[in-house]
């Protein structure tokens with residue numbers, strides 16, 4: 001994040017100076033935004049950067065305990081520099097949050113520079129790999145930096161101390177977060193597909209209970225309940241991959257537009273990255289835990305790979321924007337779009353469907369049989385109607401409040417659901433678009449088509465309340481969707497293992513005895529147990545000190 005921050009907010013000159021140093025690891029940088037007292041509310045940060053025209057320097061200071069930087073990854077032990085976000089004060093006026101490059105440690109011996117106090121914030125959730133990340137705490141006591149270490153692409157402070165705003169939107173200050181949020185969506189698919197690969201492979205190996213005619217035991221993957229819990233997660237892994245690819249395209253497109261000062265798609269980029277980050281990370285965190293349960297008792301062993309995957313993954317719901325906070329950003333943009341519908345302004349990009357308001361508010365779903373749900377046009381329209389009607393309902397309810405902000409606050413739980421509906425529509429749409437493209441490989445398209453339908457109909461089934469409450473579907477149509485879903489699971493079953501093998505993960509990368517490619521699970525589990533340090537001794541440490549006296553005493557008592 002240090003590098004993208006300099007790329008996005010630094011002038012060409014600043015980029016020329018700092019980026020080669022970072023690329024060659026001659027300096028190590030971190031992204032120091034969050035403080036002890038404020039993370040979500042970036043405008044509430046308290047660290048100050050006060051310009052001193054006498055010396056042509058900024059004085060970086062932490063005025064309160066709550067202004068201590070808290071969480072930045074790489075800060076605690078490794079970083080020599082940070083991009084620090086602080087309130088810029090010049091000529092006695094507070095101009096709000098800006099980025100500054102600040103050296104923290106000596107390049108000679110790595111000791112903190114004068115006025116800098118820093119360290120690691122301590123152990124984190126689980127005993128997994130995230131504890132190898134040195135998330136840190138940082139305080140400044142009037143630390144001076146040259147004026148040219150303010151990141152000056154978006155605004156500048158002159159030698160005289162005059163504040164000059166460039167003609168670019170101030171939201172570009174948040175550009176690094178937009179970049180990382182789109183990477184996090186791609187990362188969600190990776191984490192989810194790892195968990196699903198382990199659970200599918202193991203479910204094909206694991207057998208429980210005999211068949212009714214006394215034949216061999218049943219692979220747990222053949223249980224309908226196992227399929228109905230697992231196959232939607234498999235479909236989600238593919239869905240997130242495709243929407244992640246599309247989001248990467250959108251981000252690249254926005255970046256190219258920004259270079260020629262076209263800011264028209266900035267809002268779209270913010271809404272899509274924030275919303276997709278929130279929906280995909282929440283779904284992935286839940287799915288990894290579900291995969292653990294799908295592996296029964298063995299899923300709880302560290303050697304299954306799932307506990308560590310969960311512990312490392314779950315903060316994704318919080319970092320780079322708490323998911324609820326991000327969904328409320330999407331909701332704000334939805335409300336703005338709804339309010340502009342009456343003025344005739346045509347929504348664009350992923351909001352374009354809202355332009356069909358007249359039709360979608362009254363449309364009746366034409367599904368009559370379970371097979372009708374295989375028609376992508378029916379799926380698309382049902383998701384569009386649900387999302388639009390939820391947004392319009394929210395807007396109408398907010399409109400009845402005494403003021404907009406109060407209404408937004410009161411209706412925020414409904415707004416969250418409306419935002420989720422909009423984002424799920426994007427995921428479904430991008431999956432449908434994907435399966436309409438040319439897809440090489442015999443039968444691959446058909447499999448992707450099945451997964452696309454599983455993702456859409458499972459999402460519909462899970463959120464059926466939304467579809468019914470908005471009148472987008474009848475209860476009968478909801479039941480038909482569920483009936484079709486069951487048929488789809490049966491079609492996915494013969495290819496389930498191939499569909500996870502297609503992720504092409506090595507055993508080393510998966511790090512799971514349950515998810516081994518060769519399926520040799522039981523010998524591997526048995527062997528793994530013996531590697532436990534507890535098994536290095538037969539008689540445990542502490543036996544003579546604690547257990548023996550206790551056992552002896554019991555023996556004496558029983559002889560009395």
Ligand SMILES: CCCCC/C=C\C/C=C\C/C=C\CCC(=O)SCCNC(=O)CCNC(=O)[C@H](O)C(C)(C)COP(=O)(O)OP(=O)(O)OC[C@H]1O[C@@H](n2cnc3c(N)ncnc32)[C@H](O)[C@@H]1OP(=O)(O)O
Pocket residue numbers: 001031033034039040041042043073171172174175177178180183184187266267270318319320321322325326329333
């Ligand atoms: C690099 C490779 C990555 C690989 C990825 C894999 C894994 C990643 C691994 C680890 C990640 C590790 C660490 C994570 C690091 C961090 O967590 S860094 C800290 C991140 N912090 C946050 O995300 C804070 C969340 N808060 C915010 O984003 C914002 O402050 C806010 C919630 C959006 C509110 O801001 P505020 O200024 O109050 O805005 P307001 O609501 O008033 O909106 C003003 C207008 O600005 C628009 N807007 C808001 N955000 C953006 C944006 N990002 N881009 C564009 N526009 C934005 C908003 O829509 C408003 O527009 P109007 O037109 O005025 O309505």
Ligand SMILES: Cc1cc2nc3c(=O)[nH]c(=O)nc-3n(C[C@H](O)[C@H](O)[C@H](O)COP(=O)(O)OP(=O)(O)OC[C@H]3O[C@@H](n4cnc5c(N)ncnc54)[C@H](O)[C@@H]3O)c2cc1C
Pocket residue numbers: 031032033034037038039040041070071072073135315318319320321322323324325328
């Ligand atoms: C592993 C990890 C790595 C991190 N790395 C970095 C880093 O490198 N650099 C950095 O600067 N930061 C980093 N962070 C900080 C991270 O970005 C913040 O923790 C995150 O943005 C959430 O902010 P917060 O902690 O202030 O949560 P809070 O905002 O305090 O959230 C607490 C609760 O309040 C709710 N809430 C908050 N505001 C609202 C609202 N307006 N409406 C409704 N509900 C609300 C939230 O939903 C949540 O339930 C990291 C955090 C973690 C966990």
